[in-house]
Amino acid sequence: DGGITQSPKYLFRKEGQNVTLSCEQNLNHDAMYWYRQDPGQGLRLIYYSQIVNDFQKGDIAEGYSVSREKKESFPLTVTSAQKNPTAFYLCASSIGWGGETQYFGPGTRLLVL
Amino acid sequence: GENVEQHPSTLSVQEGDSAVIKCTYSDSASNYFPWYKQELGKRPQLIIDIRSNVGEKKDQRIAVTLNKTAKHFSLHITETQPEDSAVYFCAVGESWGKLQFGAGTQVVVTP
Numbered sequence: 001d002g003g004i005t006q007s008p009k010y011l012f013r014k015e016g017q018n019v020t021l022s023c024e025q026n027l028n029h030d031a032m033y034w035y036r037q038d039p040g041q042g043l044r045l046i047y048y049s050q051i052v053n054d055f056q057k058g059d060i061a062e063g064y065s066v067s068r069e070k071k072e073s074f075p076l077t078v079t080s081a082q083k084n085p086t087a088f089y090l091c092a093s094s095i096g097w098g099g100e101t102q103y104f105g106p107g108t109r110l111l112v113l
Numbered sequence: 114g115e116n117v118e119q120h121p122s123t124l125s126v127q128e129g130d131s132a133v134i135k136c137t138y139s140d141s142a143s144n145y146f147p148w149y150k151q152e153l154g155k156r157p158q159l160i161i162d163i164r165s166n167v168g169e170k171k172d173q174r175i176a177v178t179l180n181k182t183a184k185h186f187s188l189h190i191t192e193t194q195p196e197d198s199a200v201y202f203c204a205v206g207e208s209w210g211k212l213q214f215g216a217g218t219q220v221v222v223t224p
Contacts, residue, residue, distance in 0.1 A: 033211070042202060042216040043157070058211075090156060099145035099164075099206040104156040 003027040006091050006105040013078065013085060014113050021076045021108045023091030032074035033092040033102060036060060043090065049074055050097040078110065086112050115140045117205050119215030126222055132190040134218045136203035139184065145206035146179060146186045151217075152199045160201075161188070193222045 004025045013019045023032065034046040045058030049068040063082025068074050074093075078085045089108045094100035116139040126132050136146075147162035163170045163177045163186065170177050174193075179186040190197055203215040 043214045045211065048211060098210060099208045101147060101159055101162060102212055103159070104149075106156050107154075 004091060004093055004103055004105040006089075006108050008108060009106070011108055011110045012113050013110060016080045018077055018079050019110070021078070021089055021091075021110070023074045023076065023105055025072055025074075025093045025105075027093060027095075027103070028071070029093035029095050029103075030071070031094045031097045031100070032068065033094075034058075034064070034066065034074070034076045035090045035092065037088040037090060037107075046076065046089075085110050115143060115205055115207065115210070115213040117203065117213050117215045119203050119218060121218060122216065123219045124221070126193050126220070128193060128195060128222055128224050130193055132188075132193055132197070132220055132222075134188045134201055134203070134220075135185060136187070136205070136215050137185040138205045138213075140205070140207065141181075141184065143205045143207050145208075145212075146177065147204050147206070147212070148175075148177060148188045149202045149204065150199045151202065157202060190220075193220075195222050195224055198222045 007022045030051050033048045035043040044060050046064050047066040049055040052071045055068050065077045091105040092102040094102045119136045144165035149157035150160045151157040161175050161177050174191045176189040200217045200219050202217050204212040206212045
């Protein structure tokens with residue numbers, strides 16, 4: 001999991017603002033994922049990408065958008081439509097799709113001003 | 114879709130005792146069962162995993178057992194130490210699908 005990086009570590013969002021969280025991996029993994037974690041809660045899947053130039057909605061995609069233009073990068077945009085964005089955001093990757101070990105990045109904590 | 118239940122939600126143990134966390138799942142086609150450990154403010158880290166063709170796997174003080182018939186699997190930590198204090202998540206994966214995570218178990222090891 002040392003090959004997955006996320007930035008920034010902390011991010012502050014103002015009302016009505018879109019913000020983008022970065023996720024990069026150098027593990028040559030095909031699949032990448034974004035999860036949201038609220039305090040004391042489990043992991044909820046926002047979006048996932050099985051392969052470059054393809055992505056699918058997860059369980060809580062509303063108010064979020066992603067792109068997968070490069071194999072190593074999977075940025076997440078939290079739009080102004082997401083009314084309760086305060087959470088810990090975790091990016092993960094796996095070598096392939098389906099029943100594969102996921103390795104997590106260090107996370108980004110998003111706070112609303 | 115897959116439904117994963119994890120119990121207990123909190124577990125307090127004395128140092129040196131054993132801890133057991135159990136997860137149940139609904140889809141008999143699921144074939145991959147990892148366990149993650151997450152320390153406060155950190156990323157989840159894989160500690161052990163098992164596939165459906167194996168009934169038990171052990172790595173030092175940590176073991177996972179799988180009962181496919183009953184659709185449940187368990188994490189066993191022996192000789193617990195204060196550094197075992199963390200949140201533990203189970204997950205269930207299908208060969209054609211994503212991982213579904215349990216809600217987590219907060220383990221507290223008291224000296």
